[in-house]
Amino acid sequence: MSWGYKNTNGPHTWAVIYPDAAGQAQSPIDIDTTETIFESDLAATPMSVNYKPEDRFTASNTGASFKVNINNVSELRGGPLNGCYRLEQFHLHWGSCDDHGSEHTIDGKTYAAELHLVHWNCSKYSSFSEAVAEPDGLAVLGIMIQSGAEHEGFKDMVDTTRNVRKRGQTCQVLKSFNPTVLLPDNMNDFWTYHGSLTTPPCYESVQWIVFKQAVQYSPNQLQALRSLLNADTDGECIIDNYRPPMPIGNRKIRASFK
Numbered sequence: 001m002s003w004g005y006k007n008t009n010g011p012h013t014w015a016v017i018y019p020d021a022a023g024q025a026q027s028p029i030d031i032d033t034t035e036t037i038f039e040s041d042l043a044a045t046p047m048s049v050n051y052k053p054e055d056r057f058t059a060s061n062t063g064a065s066f067k068v069n070i071n072n073v074s075e076l077r078g079g080p081l082n083g084c085y086r087l088e089q090f091h092l093h094w095g096s097c098d099d100h101g102s103e104h105t106i107d108g109k110t111y112a113a114e115l116h117l118v119h120w121n122c123s124k125y126s127s128f129s130e131a132v133a134e135p136d137g138l139a140v141l142g143i144m145i146q147s148g149a150e151h152e153g154f155k156d157m158v159d160t161t162r163n164v165r166k167r168g169q170t171c172q173v174l175k176s177f178n179p180t181v182l183l184p185d186n187m188n189d190f191w192t193y194h195g196s197l198t199t200p201p202c203y204e205s206v207q208w209i210v211f212k213q214a215v216q217y218s219p220n221q222l223q224a225l226r227s228l229l230n231a232d233t234d235g236e237c238i239i240d241n242y243r244p245p246m247p248i249g250n251r252k253i254r255a256s257f258k
């Protein structure tokens with residue numbers, strides 16, 4: 001059986017096959033805002049996003065999530081990052097209802113979902129797979145999603161979920177799309193720390209950048225994610241595909257704002 005989120009293959013079992021999952025710098029974590037450290041350098045060099053429109057996009061049901069791969073050269077720099085990181089894919093984690101589903105929690109608060117935009121260090125490495133296990137290999141933007149207004153920019157993704165209901169299905173959509181629409185308005189306020197992939201193989205290769213401002217998706221948009229199936233036949237839906245917070249250990253969370 002492959003890894004997943006059930007009792008039999010869920011997060012507490014991952015380290016048996018993926019030893020990194022038992023490491024000391026795992027993700028996600030709870031962000032305890034009373035313990036974060038304001039760093040003026042982070043405020044002085046805010047995150048700078050240079051995402052290019054995609055003239056088409058490919059969405060897939062991985063069985064563990066809904067994922068969209070990025071083809072064009074879209075770049076992220078600034079904040080805690082040295083050099084340039086290239087957008088590879090984005091995907092989400094979500095719950096069975098609105099009061100939980102995010103991976104990171106903020107002072108213990110859980111959100112309905114969490115969007116991850118995954119980037120690799122293209123100043124130092126030549127591909128995602130070369131970077132994925134390196135300590136400075138990846139940067140992931142984490143965006144909290146709450147139930148509320150319909151999200152215009154996420155509409156095309158939601159429409160696509162219907163075409164990838166079963167595990168392993170992919171769908172190419174011939175519509176232009178700029179991933180910038182998925183970001184919160186306020187990108188100046190974020191927390192950052194060093195951690196891991198939140199799914200196997202759980203490599204400790206990620207500089208996490210979690211935005212303070214949440215973004216809203218409508219109840220229908222969240223429901224579309226919850227109707228994806230985690231198998232190739234009708235049956236179980238993908239829900240609660242999040243890893244609970246891991247110990248922060250010796251790590252410090254830095255804040256770009258006071």
Ligand code: BO1
Pocket residue numbers: 116118129132140196197198199200201
């Ligand atoms: S996340 O943003 O920390 N949830 C995250 C988790 C895993 C990946 C990217 C971001 N990528 C994984 C792929 C696996 C692959 C592995 C090593 O990278 O999901 O399919 O085996 O390349």
Ligand code: ZN
Pocket residue numbers: 091092093116198
């Ligand atoms: Zn993720």
